[in-house]
Amino acid sequence: MSTTFDRIRRFLTEHAPSSPCLVIDLDAVADRYREVAAAFENARVCYAVKANPAPPVISTLVSAGASFDVASPAEIKLCLAAGADPESLSYGNPIKKPSAIEFAHNVGVREFTCDAEGDLDNIARFAPGAQVQVRLLVEAPDSVTPFGRKFGCVPRRATELLLRAVELGLEPTGVSFHVGSQQLDPAAWELAAAAAATVFTACAEQGTTLRRLNIGGGFGVSYDREAPSLAEYAGTVDASLRAHFGQPLPELVLEPGRAMVAEAGLIRAEVVLVARKSATDPARWVYLDIGRYNGLAETENEAIAYRFEPVDDTGTAEEEGPVIIAGPTCDGDDVLYQHTPYRLPLALRAGDQLDILATGAYTASYSSVAFNGIEPLPTYCITGGRLISAH
């Protein structure tokens, strides 16, 4: 970790790009892919493109041997442009127009996720013969950014859809689920795997053998507190599969996004203003040039508590005080942290720089086009410490 951020900081010192910006260390992305693949032996690792769709990130992962979870025609085009084999793409979004299915099919995408009859019928019509996995709605313990009930269906309906897929001339491969992004409780996968196994059994009883289990992403990143290790997640998943599925075990598919790129990225930002509302206000307000609308969308409800580090040494912990951290727009919701207890140096001044760590995932891609006239967060990608792209 420190090596990645050290490389990024050296780049920032040398190039001093305009603030704010995100820098991604592609070497860390490749390393992380290999760590994930090693932890989950024999699994197919599909990078969830939405986490960070910067083209060099995709190219790096193509070279490393990754597969991809894509959500739209634009993400498919992006992966193909980066050299991905269409068969390495899994269309994981159950919400898709017929034109999107047709596009994916025409360029060679073979696998589609669905959770409803209407979508299944469209897949049969516009991607005849495709592989289909059905997404299960699982009751997982709350993750940091839970999914709620938006995706998936109950096991009985999943079974019906998989059997219907056979009738429609499709190839039902298995079940997918997602236990919520930044899921810090590995037991979530145990519960979900047990539910998925019931669908495998129910389909087998009707003569349809499923072979693939997609356990989604959600593996945690150490932001404000330590996340479980990949080995812990993998151990729980492996034990769950052995407990709930017969032999041979299903083919395992993962869809990590955050866990693949978050720790490969660092945002450097600038303090625009430090102020107190009144002379007796205990906390200072620290306004940055980055906020919810140009990169830090995941601070909504203070869900993700990033780590902030002043770039210049500004003293010891005794010389810190409580702060409320806010973004640069005229929007009252553009306050990053007012409940999470953050402390920053008392010496912090306008013009000082801050590093925001582990910000490679779900930052630049959420930026608004130009809310308040503020540009989207630019991304610089480096490898071997050298800049290879800026956009």
Add this chain to the structure above:
Amino acid sequence: MSTTFDRIRRFLTEHAPSSPCLVIDLDAVADRYREVAAAFENARVCYAVKANPAPPVISTLVSAGASFDVASPAEIKLCLAAGADPESLSYGNPIKKPSAIEFAHNVGVREFTCDAEGDLDNIARFAPGAQVQVRLLVEAPDSVTPFGRKFGCVPRRATELLLRAVELGLEPTGVSFHVGSQQLDPAAWELAAAAAATVFTACAEQGTTLRRLNIGGGFGVSYDREAPSLAEYAGTVDASLRAHFGQPLPELVLEPGRAMVAEAGLIRAEVVLVARKSATDPARWVYLDIGRYNGLAETENEAIAYRFEPVDDTGTAEEEGPVIIAGPTCDGDDVLYQHTPYRLPLALRAGDQLDILATGAYTASYSSVAFNGIEPLPTYCITGGRLISAH
């Protein structure tokens, strides 16, 4: 109102642009400006550019005689490019880098808002002699999207800042406040005006006469329920000024954003999927091709409840049922309404179109660059029913 939406619908029928899209009727924008200016006699009406920065909207308002509330150098450039006089711009964002102040000063912007010493010092240095108004933190009744405590300072500090402005060679003009966007209680302005008057008095006692009161925006739009009329807002404001300020009354400045453009716009979207999670699920999930990340950001916490109208006649109220409405991304937070009780026709199917009314404000400008690979919401501007720009 119906005339505006009728004109937009005729345009949509004739041109059938790709879904989703926002259409703005510029004639309605100009009409609305005139209504606001007429309701608040003698007031300077500054359009809050952030609400909808489409260049034709700005040009229309320049022609109509509006002034502008700008939040950044990019918004200043936009207004100047549309032909605005720099003296018609008010830099209303108290969070600004020195480079932004310098830019504004160099192009001729004369008025700046501040709420903290650091910013005031920067204004004195980079915009010497500028007009300064200080923003007051007011305790208003909750609006639909309240500001919280992000902006403004307490009256005592506001007075200190205004007196300090004199020492720094600046021209302190008065006080600004904002009672929260979509503020449905006109009494909010009464409370805020009373607080502002104390600053006028305190400054006068120190020999500094203030002359201008900026009462912000926040005037409500009739989304799911009727908002007060402009006459009601104006009546309360007028009575408040007479009650709390001596003669001559202060010059009045308004900064409406939402109230100026919301009802001039309509979004047309498409149903992508209609599904139930299980056979016994009472509500259908209706997934649209627009969601929180490509235009409907203000559905966060279901704050703004837009009105949806199916484009094709799909029956009577008896033929409707409860729905949960969600967006097209793989993001669990991209659910628009699951608590607000919406009903839509039971006959609604994938591919059907829906109109989302009064969506001219705070929609396209919040769009993400391409979250999930989905394009930002395009805006079409029409006048006299004819298309004059698409972007």
